[in-house]
Every structure is written in structure tokens, then in C-alpha cells.
Amino acid sequence: MPELPEVETIKNALERCLAGRTFAGVRIIDTRPVQRLSPEQFCNGLVGRRIIGLSRRGKYLIIGLSDGSNLIIHLRMTGALLWNPAEEEPFTRLEFFFDDGSRLVYTDVRRFGTMYLVTDPTEIVGRLGIEPLNGRFTAKALAGILKSRTIPIKSALLNQEHIAGIGNMYADEALFKAKIHPLRPAKSLTPAETRALHGAIREVLKKGIRNHGASIRNYRSPDGKTGTAHEEFAVAHRDGQPCPACGTPVARIVVGQRGSYFCQRCQHYRK
DNA sequence: CATTGTCCCTGGAAGC
DNA sequence: TGCTTCCAGGGACAAT
Structure with a gap:
């Protein structure tokens, strides 16, 4: 499941492949992924345009084109x-030539x-919240996001309108690293816990990028390879396996x- | 506005 | 062995 580190990895890999190339054709096998435009409009809008640059916003990949338009993909x-x-x-489902x-x-x-x-x-991306790896995402900014919300902290981290790019795997990893139970109400976090979570979010995302993303299910980078980030996950998708910190079997609940996935001992529900 | 629930989709796992 | 049922999950949208 591509989250921020996976999309960042894809962006970095595709940059080397796509920069300066011009679309010669598009083969749409399945029209479902193409939003808002007819297949004809989509093809006509791409063919003849040169790729200027790639960027990422949250889990969206943005491919900038020579005519000022943007091909935006969410996997x-x-x-x-x-x-x-x-x-x-x-x-x-689709091929670009x-x-x-x-x-x-x-x-x-x-x-x-x-x-x-x-x-x-x-x-498309205007509603997204702050980029967690941007310098503007501070512990204070996180505190501001959480202070009025009663929803479980895990749910708050997954809301893309608050923070953009965190998905199920990295939310679990960040909460484990900060030793916070996923069901804790967002507003119940202490300042110390908020600071710990802020640091944990940035660390797990950066580590995910360093490891070229996690391949829990179908994720592959453009060269067809899988990432290795999942090999270093502490709890995500590891139910029953020992917690790396205390050895307690990792638990699975639905939030x-x-x-x-979390450790019932390290992430004890306090308050 | 904040929050919860439903739906989309399909292969693979689990159950019988 | 083979069939059926259930499950995963990001985000749009509806309902409360």
C-alpha cells in the first residue's frame, strides 16, 4: 500500500526515467482510473506534452507537463x-508511451x-493537510491539530486533511515508537507525548524512504523491485510476533x- | 463542524 | 478437492 515513503520512492525513481520525455501515446485498457475526463480528452491532453518535473503531495504523485497541466496519480x-x-x-489498466x-x-x-x-x-490536492516532513510540521503544529479532537489518535493520523501522507502502516509504527495506544483520544495526549509522536512520525517516514518503501502487499517501485522498509517494522502487520522492545506478542485491533497493530505493554492505555 | 458508517474492488485466505 | 464466504483498506460521500 503506497503511503508517503512509497510514493516518494516512486517519484525519485520515475524522475530519472521521465524527465524530458514527451508523451507519444496512451493506451487505456480500463477507463475507471481516469477521472473527470473522457478517454479521448485524457489522451489528447497528454500526447505531445513534455514532462517538466515530478513532485509529491501526500500520497499523490504529480507529473508536471510542458503546457502547464499536471498528471496527478493516486495509487x-x-x-x-x-x-x-x-x-x-x-x-x-493503462500504458503510457x-x-x-x-x-x-x-x-x-x-x-x-x-x-x-x-x-x-x-x-485535487488542495484539501490536504500539512506535509509531515516539511519544516513547518512542528510539535506545536501537531498539538494544534490534535487539541480539539476526540477521535482515536490513530484515526487522526490517518486523516489526510490534517497531515498528508501517513497511512495505516506508518501510523502504527509512529504510535509504537512514541509508546501511545492507538485508541487514545487525540486530545488526551500530553505535551510530552505529542512531542514524542511528532518526532516518531518524522523518523518512521524518513526511515521508510531510506529503505525504499515497504512491500506489505503489492507495492513495487518502477524498476519492479520491492522495498525493504517492512523488514524493519516493529509492529505493523506483525500480529503475534514479539514486540522488539519487550517481547510481548503484537496485538491486532480494529480502529x-x-x-x-500495537504492543499492549509498551503502548498501554493511560488516562 | 466533528464524527461515524457505507461503498468501491478483487485475489487470496479461510471455512465447510 | 472444490466451492463459498470473508477480508484488506484510502478516500469520497452520505448520514448523524
Whole structure:
């Protein structure tokens, strides 16, 4: 499941592949991912445009084009972008062809992924909250986000309108690192806990990027490889395995309809 | 406004 | 072995 570190990894890899290339064609096998535009409008808007640069906002990948428009892609759960795959990829939904004969293949088993072609990116990403790796995301900023909210802290971290890019895996990892129970009301965190969580969020995301993302399910980087971040997860998707800190088996509960992994001992429910 | 619930989608796992 | 049912989950949207 691509979250911030996975999308950042994809962006970095695709930058090297795509920079300066011009779209020569688009093959839409499944129209579902293409939002707002007809397949014809989508193709016509891309063909002939050169790629200026790539960026990321939350879990969205933004590909800037020479005419000022932007191709914005969200991979949701199982979307993947593969650069010049050697073999035919299963679940291919769409293919982009470039002027030099290279191609970018979009696969998505569950067909939840979306793509947009817009002039103004804020149309799509304008509602997103603060970037957690931006310097403006301080412990104080986090405190401001949490102070009035009664929802479980885990749910608050997953709300993209508060903080952009944290998904299920990294929320669990950050809460473990800060020793906070996922069900604690967001507003109940002490200043010390808020500072710990702020640092933990930044650390787990940076570590995820260093390890080129986590491959819990279908995530692959554009070269087809899997990341290694999941190998160093403490609790995420590790129910029953020993907590790296105390050895207690990792527990799984459901918080806001999402499976949540944590250590009942290290993340004891206080207050 | 804040919060909760439903839906989308499909392969793989679990159950019978 | 083979069929059926359940589950995962980001985010849009509706309901409360």
C-alpha cells in the first residue's frame, strides 16, 4: 500500500526515467482510473506534452507537463507504475508511451487507483493537510491539530486533511515508537507525548524512504523491485510476533475500520 | 463542524 | 478437492 515513503520512492525513481520525455501515446485498457475526463480528452491532453518535473503531495504523485497541466496519480491500495517492464504485467489498466519508444505501465489489481489531468493541482490536492516532513510540521503544529479532537489518535493520523501522507502502516509504527495506544483520544495526549509522536512520525517516514518503501502487499517501485522498509517494522502487520522492545506478542485491533497493530505493554492505555 | 458508517474492488485466505 | 464466504483498506460521500 503506497503511503508517503512509497510514493516518494516512486517519484525519485520515475524522475530519472521521465524527465524530458514527451508523451507519444496512451493506451487505456480500463477507463475507471481516469477521472473527470473522457478517454479521448485524457489522451489528447497528454500526447505531445513534455514532462517538466515530478513532485509529491501526500500520497499523490504529480507529473508536471510542458503546457502547464499536471498528471496527478493516486495509487490507492494496489496501484503500481512500472518502467519498461520486461514481461507483460498482469492487471495492466493503462500504458503510457513515450517519444523514444519507452513506456510506463500502470497496473492495479483492485482498481481503486485514480488519475487526473488538471491545470491547477490544488483542485485535487488542495484539501490536504500539512506535509509531515516539511519544516513547518512542528510539535506545536501537531498539538494544534490534535487539541480539539476526540477521535482515536490513530484515526487522526490517518486523516489526510490534517497531515498528508501517513497511512495505516506508518501510523502504527509512529504510535509504537512514541509508546501511545492507538485508541487514545487525540486530545488526551500530553505535551510530552505529542512531542514524542511528532518526532516518531518524522523518523518512521524518513526511515521508510531510506529503505525504499515497504512491500506489505503489492507495492513495487518502477524498476519492479520491492522495498525493504517492512523488514524493519516493529509492529505493523506483525500480529503475534514479539514486540522488539519487550517481547510481548503484537496485538491486532480494529480502529476506525482499519486493522491496527500495537504492543499492549509498551503502548498501554493511560488516562 | 466533528464524527461515524457505507461503498468501491478483487485475489487470496479461510471455512465447510 | 472444490466451492463459498470473508477480508484488506484510502478516500469520497452520505448520514448523524
